[in-house]
Amino acid sequence: MDIAVLGTGRVGSAVGVRWAQQGHRIFYGAKDPHSPETQDLVERSGPNASVSGVREAAAACQVILLAIPWAVTREVLDSLGPLEGKILIDCINPLTPDLKGLEMGFTTSAAEQIAEWAPAAVVVKAFNTVGDAAMADPLFSGQSATMFYCGDDEPSKAIVRQLTEDLGLQPVDAGPLVNARQLEPLAALYVYLAIFGGWGGDCAFKIIQR
C-alpha cells in the first residue's frame, strides 16, 4: 500500500520504518525534507521510502497518516491538495502544552475537528493510545499491545485494522468517530502515566479476556 506519513517525529518514524520494511511504500511528508534527520529516516526505512513536502506526499497516496503536532494540524491540512475520498488516519492528541490534559473533549475531539476541516476525506482515529515504543516493538512480555481505532467508514477502518496488524499490534474497533472522545482521554491517561506517573513510555494498554 502507498501511505503518506505526514510528520517525521517519533510516531511517524516508528510506523514508517516498520511499514516500509514490510513492503508498503512510504511517502514521508516533512517540513524540511532535506534535513539530516529526515534523510537518515529515509535511509533507515529502506528502498520503499521516500520523502518530500507534505503536499506532495499526500498527493501521491490514498492513505494519509497524520502524525503531526495538534498545533499545526489545521495549517497542514489546508496546505494539502484535494483530499476527495482519501483516508486520513489521525494519530493526533490535542494535549495541553503542560501535557497534563487535553485542549478539547466531551463535546468534540481532535478527530471530529479534523473531519470538519477536511470534509472530503474519511477520518479514522488510530495510533494515538500507544507510545512510539509500542509502535516500534508491539510485544510486551509476549503480549501485543492493544491499539484502539474508531471511525464511521467500515472499509477505511478495515484498512487501518490491517495496517495495525502489520505492526504486530492488536487492533480493537472502538466504534464510531465520535468515540474519539474516549480515545483521546485514554491517550492523556497514557501520557500522564508515562511522564508523571513513573511508568515511562515503555508500557501500553491491553484488553485482557478469560
Add this chain to the structure above:
Amino acid sequence: MDIAVLGTGRVGSAVGVRWAQQGHRIFYGAKDPHSPETQDLVERSGPNASVSGVREAAAACQVILLAIPWAVTREVLDSLGPLEGKILIDCINPLTPDLKGLEMGFTTSAAEQIAEWAPAAVVVKAFNTVGDAAMADPLFSGQSATMFYCGDDEPSKAIVRQLTEDLGLQPVDAGPLVNARQLEPLAALYVYLAIFGGWGGDCAFKIIQR
C-alpha cells in the same frame, strides 16, 4: 476496615461480598434493606456484613463506597449525615441513558462534581473502569486486571490502593482527582466495547510492560 457500601447493585455486591470474605466489615446501604435481594446479598456476604439505609451505613464508617446510579447521586449524598473527613470512593460513571457516552466531561467529571457536593469529604475515583465481573474475579488467563484510581489525598489513595489489592486487582495511581476526566471516558470505552463492540462484560484493561 469498616466500609459502607452504598448501593447493592452489581458493583456494590461484587466488591462487598469479597471484602466481607476477607475480613472487612461491610455496612451495605440499600434503598430497601428488607428486599429479598438485599437479604440474600447479606447472607452471601457472611457474618461480616449487615445492611441498613444509606444514612445509617455511612454514619457507621470512615470509608464509603458510592456504587449508586449517577442520577441519584446528589440526592443520596444530601441524605447522608455529616461527612467530615470521610473517604468517598466514587465508582460512578455519568453515562448517558443510551450508554453510548457521558453526561459530562472535559471541564469536569462526576468525581469532581461529587467533591463539590460533599466538600467535607475526601473523594477518590476508583472501581469505575472495570466491570463487575472483574471485581468478582480479577484474573484473566492468570493476569490481574488493572484498576486505575485518582484523587488528591495520598493517605486516602493508599487506603483505596489496599482495598484494590484485597480484591486481587492491580492498582494503578492515575494522579490527581482532575484525572477522573480521563478515567470516566475510559469507563465509557469499556461500556462501548462490552455492550456494543461484541466483547461482553468479561474483559478488562491491563497495563503491560516489557
